[in-house]
Amino acid sequence: MLYPDEATFTAMRMQMVEHQLRRRGIEDARVLDAMSRVPRHAFVPRHCQTQAYDDYPLPIGEEQTISQPFIIGHMLELLTLTATGRVLEIGTGSGYVTALLAELSSHVVSMERHATLASRAQEVLTRLGYSNVEIIVGDGMQGAMHSAPYQAILVSAAAPEVPSELLDQLAEAGRLVIPVGPPQTQQLQRIQILGGQPATQLWEFCRFVPLVPGVKSPS
Secondary structure, eight states: OOOOOHHHHHHHHHHHIIIIIGGGTOOOHHHHHHHHHSOGGGGSOGGGGGGTTSSSOEEEETTEEEOOHHHHHHHHHHHTOOTTOEEEEEOOTTSHHHHHHHHHSSEEEEEESBHHHHHHHHHHHHHTTOOSEEEEESOGGGOOGGGOOEEEEEEOSBBSSOOHHHHHTEEEEEEEEEEESOSSOEEEEEEEEETTEEEEEEEEEEOOOBOOOSOBOOO
């Protein structure tokens, strides 16, 4: 089977940004630029690379997926990231969103409960030259207090309710974006700390893999 060359992948990526993001309402120029640069196909299994820029989730192993480009772009836009911000990501997965966060902020702490996925993601991120990323194998529901407070927290898995530990690690005016609800369907929430208290905005319904406590080591 013949695979596209890098020029073809680049053209596919530009088409993704134009048709799946810009035309569907993603307006943040920094998010669009980052998603124009980061090679999504590098983060998926080889047999899925020709589908990497299509607008649906793809399997990455350990019963996990890489989310569709539109929902990733929307969540990044809701975070309103700055180049000097420190970000916590819960659910490293393939490392694709980690790379986007690294493009959009000064430092990213990313947590993954599956050691195998964390190792693979680290390998790809290192190969692509991302040096402002720290990947931790750990329980994402507990967050990473050692680098708190964070200006932004992105959770790429669904929780039945917002973990209080993550709220405690948000800086004043910090933003937490997380899908909340039962396994069948969730609603995207954006929570901002204002005057020391959380203020919640509700967005569209979505479906993510569940946020599971604990750590899963290689078998």
